[in-house]
Amino acid sequence: MSRTIAALSTPPGSGGIAVIRVSGADAVEIADKVFSGGVRLADCATHTVHYGFIKNERGEKLDEVLVTVMRAPRTFTREDVVEISTHGGNASVRAVLDALIRAGACAAQPGEFTKRAFLNGRIDLSQAEAVIDIINSANDLARRSALSQLEGSLSKEIRAVREKLVSLAARMQVIIDYPDEDLEDVTPPEIADIARECEDKVNALLKTADSGKIIRGGIRTAIVGKPNVGKSSLLNSLAREDRAIVTDIAGTTRDVIEEYINLDGIPLILLDTAGIRATDDEVEKIGVEKSIKSIAGADLVIVMIDGTSFFDDEDIEVLRATKDKNRIVLINKTDLGQSKYTEAVKSRAAGSAVLEVSAKTGAGLGVLAEEIRKAYNIGALSVSDGAVVTNMRHKTALIKAGEALGRVIGAIDINMPTDIASIDLNIAIEALGEITGETVSDDIVNAIFHEFCVGK
Numbered sequence: 447m448s449r450t451i452a453a454l455s456t457p458p459g460s461g462g463i464a465v466i467r468v469s470g471a472d473a474v475e476i477a478d479k480v481f482s483g484g485v486r487l488a489d490c491a492t493h494t495v496h497y498g499f500i501k502n503e504r505g506e507k508l509d510e511v512l513v514t515v516m517r518a519p520r521t522f523t524r525e526d527v528v529e530i531s532t533h534g535g536n537a538s539v540r541a542v543l544d545a546l547i548r549a550g551a552c553a554a555q556p557g558e559f560t561k562r563a564f565l566n567g568r569i570d571l572s573q574a575e576a577v578i579d580i581i582n583s584a585n586d587l588a589r590r591s592a593l594s595q596l597e598g599s600l601s602k603e604i605r606a607v608r609e610k611l612v613s614l615a616a617r618m619q620v621i622i623d624y625p626d627e628d629l630e631d632v633t634p635p636e637i638a639d640i641a642r643e644c645e646d647k648v649n650a651l652l653k654t655a656d657s658g659k660i661i662r663g664g665i666r667t668a669i670v671g672k673p674n675v676g677k678s679s680l681l682n683s684l685a686r687e688d689r690a691i692v693t694d695i696a697g698t699t700r701d702v703i704e705e706y707i708n709l710d711g712i713p714l715i716l717l718d719t720a721g722i723r724a725t726d727d728e729v730e731k732i733g734v735e736k737s738i739k740s741i742a743g744a745d746l747v748i749v750m751i752d753g754t755s756f757f758d759d760e761d762i763e764v765l766r767a768t769k770d771k772n773r774i775v776l777i778n779k780t781d782l783g784q785s786k787y788t789e790a791v792k793s794r795a796a797g798s799a800v801l802e803v804s805a806k807t808g809a810g811l812g813v814l815a816e817e818i819r820k821a822y823n824i825g826a827l828s829v830s831d832g833a834v835v836t837n838m839r840h841k842t843a844l845i846k847a848g849e850a851l852g853r854v855i856g857a858i859d860i861n862m863p864t865d866i867a868s869i870d871l872n873i874a875i876e877a878l879g880e881i882t883g884e885t886v887s888d889d890i891v892n893a894i895f896h897e898f899c900v901g902k
Contacts, residue, residue: 483499757790
């Protein structure tokens with residue numbers, strides 16, 4: 447990390463301002479070479495802002511700027527940092543960056559600022575991953591969850607469990623290494639009790655993973671049914687815009703239309719699918735095949751049934767095809783009158799919520815949100831309740847740790863030697879360390895930061 451790096455940290459393109467970040471041991475010296483403002487930045491106090499101009503090596507003014515000087519260790523990277531606020535615009539940014547590179551800075555790699563914050567001990571790996579989660583958060587719940595993780599909610603719980611296991615492993619190792627010494631013993635029941643306590647905490651975190659998936663990515667929701675039952679009208683109503691074409695002609699939708707929405711605080715990825723029916727139309731057949739694939743890949747399926755039409759074999763086939771999915775059934779078009787087939791639908795859709803709605807007017811759709819909350823226990827989701835696992839890498843590591851602790855308990859229960867149990871104990875310790883970055887490989891670290899934007 448000897449080189450000093452520079453990059454644009456705000457989105458590229460036209461805007462009021464753009465912020466260029468410089469970080470490294472020579473950040474202030476390099477900035478001084480291009481800054482003209484009546485002061486030497488090297489003489490300025492930390493966390494101060496200075497007005498002036500950026501000039502190139504020929505002394506030509508490139509832009510009017512504000513320069514903020516921040517000295518280590520009270521910076522994001524724990525290195526000296528200079529942030530230059532220029533006017534937004536590609537030409538201005540390119541000119542200032544070029545001047546900095548000619549003065550000795552190097553172009554930053556993707557995620558290199560956050561990687562330096564991790565390597566310099568300001569944040570751990572799970573907190574670093576929370577930075578990109580904040581940037582990519584698509585809803586308020588995801589943003590708050592990522593911010594909680596950035597503040598260390600997950601790290602604290604992982605470290606508490608890991609430290610307890612490390613202490614236990616150290617005590618066990620002393621007994622293994624010096625069996626003939628008169629040392630304080632750690633008994634098998636104590637080993638099992640500590641392993642069981644830590645396993646419970648790991649499993650409690652794992653139970654939040656399904657909720658975390660919803661928070662981070664939303665519920666992938668396929669709207670399915672036979673043609674002309676109101677699937678596209680439902681999508682438009684929930685999205686509050688004419689996202690899909692709606693006509694009285696059956697088979698209008700030929701492809702899957704995807705739309706992200708926030709339904710009363712619930713993040714949904716809605717998939718409006720082609721009507722499922724037997725058809726000789728080759729293009730419509732492709733649409734039907736995609737609809738069936740959408741059902742297989744969906745977290746939730748909303749089955750639409752036309753309450754003004756006959757409840758027929760095509761409806762029954764859709765219910766049969768979705769019977770093993772998490773499902774809500776909507777009897778649509780209540781604005782045209784009450785359905786005669788509600789009881790028949792409920793009988794065929796046993797175990798699923800059946801609601802009467804109007805996709806056209808929105809009547810009954812508030813109840814839909816409540817049913818989704820019940821199905822996914824979303825009412826209980828709150829980032830203030832503690833850590834929520836939203837990252838598949840973290841979930842995989844927790845599963846590995848939980849399984850290893852289970853083996854420790856099993857080994858003690860059948861009176862296996864302590865050194866056998868210690869092997870799995872160390873596997874659990876290493877798995878938990880992968881989450882915070884204490885035992886993670888360089889390849890994984892590099893892969894994680896490669897997902898970041900340049901300048902972050």
